[in-house]
Amino acid sequence: MDIFVIAFWVITGVLIIVSLIKDKKKTVASMKKSKGMMGNMLGSIVAIIFLIGLVLTIIPPESIQSMLGSSSTFLSTVAAAIVGSVTLIPAFVAFPLVGSFVDVGASIVPAVAFLTTLTMVGIVTFPLEKKEFGTKFALSRNVLSFGFALIIALVMGVIL
Amino acid sequence: MILSMIKKNKLLVLVVLVYAGIFIFAPETALKSVNNSMYYLLEMIQVLPIIFLLTVLIDAWIPKEWIIDKLGDKSGFMGNVFSILLGSLSAGPIYAAFPLSKMLLKKGASITNIVIILSAWAVIKVPMLLNEMKFLSIEFMAIRWVLTVVAILIMGYLMGLFVKKKDLPEDTKEEASLSVNTDYCNGCGICIKIAPEHFEMVDGKANVKTQEIHKENRMKVKTTIEKCPVNAIGME
Numbered sequence A: 001m002d003i004f005v006i007a008f009w010v011i012t013g014v015l016i017i018v019s020l021i022k023d024k025k026k027t028v029a030s031m032k033k034s035k036g037m038m039g040n041m042l043g044s045i046v047a048i049i050f051l052i053g054l055v056l057t058i059i060p061p062e063s064i065q066s067m068l069g070s071s072s073t074f075l076s077t078v079a080a081a082i083v084g085s086v087t088l089i090p091a092f093v094a095f096p097l098v099g100s101f102v103d104v105g106a107s108i109v110p111a112v113a114f115l116t117t118l119t120m121v122g123i124v125t126f127p128l129e130k131k132e133f134g135t136k137f138a139l140s141r142n143v144l145s146f147g148f149a150l151i152i153a154l155v156m157g158v159i160l
Numbered sequence B: 001m002i003l004s005m006i007k008k009n010k011l012l013v014l015v016v017l018v019y020a021g022i023f024i025f026a027p028e029t030a031l032k033s034v035n036n037s038m039y040y041l042l043e044m045i046q047v048l049p050i051i052f053l054l055t056v057l058i059d060a061w062i063p064k065e066w067i068i069d070k071l072g073d074k075s076g077f078m079g080n081v082f083s084i085l086l087g088s089l090s091a092g093p094i095y096a097a098f099p100l101s102k103m104l105l106k107k108g109a110s111i112t113n114i115v116i117i118l119s120a121w122a123v124i125k126v127p128m129l130l131n132e133m134k135f136l137s138i139e140f141m142a143i144r145w146v147l148t149v150v151a152i153l154i155m156g157y158l159m160g161l162f163v164k165k166k167d168l169p170e171d172t173k174e175e176a177s178l179s180v181n182t183d184y185c186n187g188c189g190i191c192i193k194i195a196p197e198h199f200e201m202v203d204g205k206a207n208v209k210t211q212e213i214h215k216e217n218r219m220k221v222k223t224t225i226e227k228c229p230v231n232a233i234g235m236e
Helices: A003-022 A023-058 A061-068 A071-087 A091-104 A108-120 A126-133 A137-159 B002-009 B008-024 B027-061 B064-071 B077-090 B093-105 B109-124 B126-135 B139-164 B190-196 B215-227
Strands: B178-180 B199-202 B205-208 B233-234
Touching: A003 A023, A003 B027, A003 B126, A023 A126, A023 B093, A061 A091, A061 B109, A071 A108, A071 B093, A091 A108, A091 B205, A108 B109, A108 B139, A108 B178, A108 B205, A126 A137, A126 B093, A126 B178, A137 B139, B002 B008, B008 B205, B064 B077, B077 B109, B077 B139, B093 B109, B093 B199, B093 B205, B109 B139, B126 B139, B190 B199, B190 B215, B215 B233
Parallel strands: none
Antiparallel strands: B178 B233, B199 B205
16 A cells, blocks of 8 residues: 555545544435445446456556557557557556666657556446446547547657 | 346446356466456555545535535636646546546536546546656656646546536436335325325336425425335435
8 A cells, every 4th residue: 555545544534533423414324325326336346357457467568568669650659559548557567667668769659658548548447437427428538538648649759 | 136236237247257258268367367456456445445435525524516616617727727636636546536526526516627537537646656757757757747737628628518417327417316116115105295296106106207306395305205114215
């Protein structure tokens, strides 16, 4: 657990105790409401976690390196953005991976595209997003994020 | 009963079936996948209880008017800045932001600001920025951060233009939803006597006429929930 997560635990823990002391009935009523909402999502979240595990086995992080280093920058940028959309690698694995690659002299454009779609676009989490916010919302958000990831990558390529 | 459980958890059933198939044909791949999933399972166990408590706190203590004022359609640029801050101060992956965002939507936050919160939650996280600085460079991190913030703002506005609240699923909309469990209802008609504006009799069972509950009728609807002899009326 990193320090931020611990800080969150402490802060919310204290607040919930204060809330219980101040108005137990209200707090418990809200807990029931949130429990219903979370309960509905829990099955999907567990399903998604195991789906991520499967995707990581089929596309291991190491194989992404070769994707980032293809000779054509444009093709490798699009490919990197797609791989980033499909996978969900923890940030502490993704940054060293990309960093090592940029150090060797690879173009940063695909690297940036990959880092951005990795967190913002979620093919694996799409079913959950669709269920919770509707198809139109989920589809537009993911498509826009994919597009902007490419734009951010290209602009960074020009600046750096 | 079992059927409705399967229907509710279609995705989970599908994943279990896929895993079962892989376990039969390629047990090693399946085991590896389970191992890979453990990291995320652990992350979820660490983060989800906090998200749960946060939604409880927001629901109990932050009034709807405040959310509408700070994050609603008329909150303007300050609302966007506030959304970025809210998203950046978060923990966990993007799907952890879904329950919280749903709660905020219900309380009147605008679509633009919800998109900003979700995106900021995904990309702008302090521990992640530190990591990026360490493994890439401070310039790389700073430029990507600035570009990402700009992109998130533009995206929020575009989404606000195309996606309207009516496109969202029922339970995300602002009003509470009233329901009658017809398996339990014995057709006694008490609810129709108390709140004829909201209930009617259909085939000997009570039925919800309208989800729009005016403030002056709130108490009446609450009374029907309490008075229903078989507890068939629910409101979420």
